[in-house]
Amino acid sequence: MRIATYNVEWFSALFDQDDRLFDDDGWSSRHDVTRADQTAALGQVFRAMDADAVMVIEAPDQGKSHSTVAALEHFADRFDLRTTHAIMGFSNDTQQEIALLYDPVMLTPRHDPRGDFAGPEGAGGAPRFDTALRIDLDIDAHEDLVVFSKPPLELAIETRGGFAFHMIGAHLKSKAPHGAKTEQEVLSFGVANRRKQLAQAVWLRRRIDMHLAEATPLMLLGDLNDGPGLDSFENLFGRSSVEIVMGQEGEAGALYDPHARQALLRKLGVAPTTARFWIRQEKRFLQALLDYVMVTPDIRARGARWRIWHPLDDPECWQDHALREALVTASDHFPVTLDFEDGPQGV
Template sequence: MRLATYNVEWFTTLFDRENRLEPNGEWSARHNVTRAEQAEALGVVFRAMDADAIMIIEAPDASGKRQTVPALEDFAAHFGLRTRAAVMGFMNDTQQEIALLYDPEALTAKHAPRSGTADVPRFDGTFEIDLDIDATRDSVTFSKPPLELEVTTNAGFTFQMIGAHLKSKAPHGARNPAHAMKLAIANRRKQLAQAVWLRARIDRHLNEKTPLVVLGDLNDGPGLDEFEGLFGRSSVEIVMDGPAGALFDPHASRALTTRLGPVPTTARFWIKPEKRYLQALLDYIMITPDLRQRGAAWRIWHPLDDPACWADVELREALVMASDHFPVTMDLDI
């Protein structure tokens, strides 16, 4: 079984209001890339991955202009993908949904949100936490509620899957550098609160001995920026480890133990003022210990770091064209 997570930058702009893929010569939301070029590149990438299930981060919007599931299923039909069924959870208002595209011949997947408690509400609710140690509880919500799924393979193995896209730290609307810093710190507090909320749900699964896969874009990584020194831990560290035990992702583990030297990366962004690319580790597939024992093997489909991706010229160019993130896959014997 191959599972994947893939953040497709502004996937929603490739579809019309009837949820049909619209691969024409107009510009996509990616810089200097047309809709046709991005769509064709995505088709190449999805076929090459040949995953049984892909957690799509920034899936097509479901806010009224179009619908996520029909759009993804039309995309799959257009390129003849075996991952032809889609499922999503709670809708959000960011135009970037979280959805799973999967092969119905290999598995079934259904939205299965856990009921909330007073301390740990459902992901479409409100989480109360003291963000700044002032003895006052703050109310936190997910801009993109995580997608909780119950998955059963055709071999009869059942496990839980949580797809997540934690809030960005970008200080949008800043009036000056001081205001930008204030907004960035506030956004970081909210992001860490979301990580604590997600971790509380993970602890519940671990306590119940439930096989679990947590995957997606955490918009954070160990040592990624100066805020880690201010708050002590990254979102990744919070999500990976907690009272009930640890999850495992080899790329995150390597980054956490490497103070100097290269670490894996899953995203590549153009920094216009500096005229260079910034690479970062943002996308993860974390699993419980029982799943790790089932021959788990990870791969980042980075066109510049993975020799097989580099050697395949069509795939190499498609990975760069399709998104500013690269897919992460994991193979499991389930």
């Protein structure tokens, strides 16, 4: 069984009003990349991965005039992918949805949101992800309301081999200080955004604990927009969102992702990366570890094998020139896959 997570930059911009691919020479929303080039590159990447299911981060828009599921299924049909079906949960207003594109022969997913519904006043604990969490962000004895701009997708999965587990697809809010005009505003906005992101991580961790209490095999995957050592705010707050969500290695309830663990253990050594961004002011690329597939021990015990499809770091991707170019053209993130043995519970 192969499960992937893939953040596709501006996937939505490749589809017309009928949720069909433009696939023309018009410019995509990627810099200096046409819609036809990005579309072809994505088709090549999805076919090369040949995953049984792909958690698509920044999936096409869902709204009055758009359907995320229809767009993804049209994309799969265009490239004759075996992942012919798509499923999503709660939509959002960012044009960046979270959805699963999957092979119906290999697995059956069901939208399975957990937690109590919270009204406008929010709720403590771990309410449903499309509502609001009430939490004190700055230790001032006053509770704040935190929401997900992109509510995580919760799915109950049953594989063809009879393995049942839960999956959470997540895309946490970026910490970028948008709108800041002065250095003081950059710092102030950055701290506030960091607090909100850490609160979202706490919310996710509480949901994970709910599943662990039920002894449910669990996989959390997606773009957490954060990682150990990624920015200066980590020193201020002590831990990254990734560390909160994953838990402490060796402690009960800890999830596992080898790339995240490697990054946590490094000092000055090189860490794995899953994304590559052009920094215009500095005229260079920034690489970062942002995309993860975290699992409980019962999934890891099924011979779990992780792979980052990095065009420059993965030898097979590097040696395949066409795939290497496609990975660079398709998105500023690269897919992460997890292979594990299918079969009944306990196998």
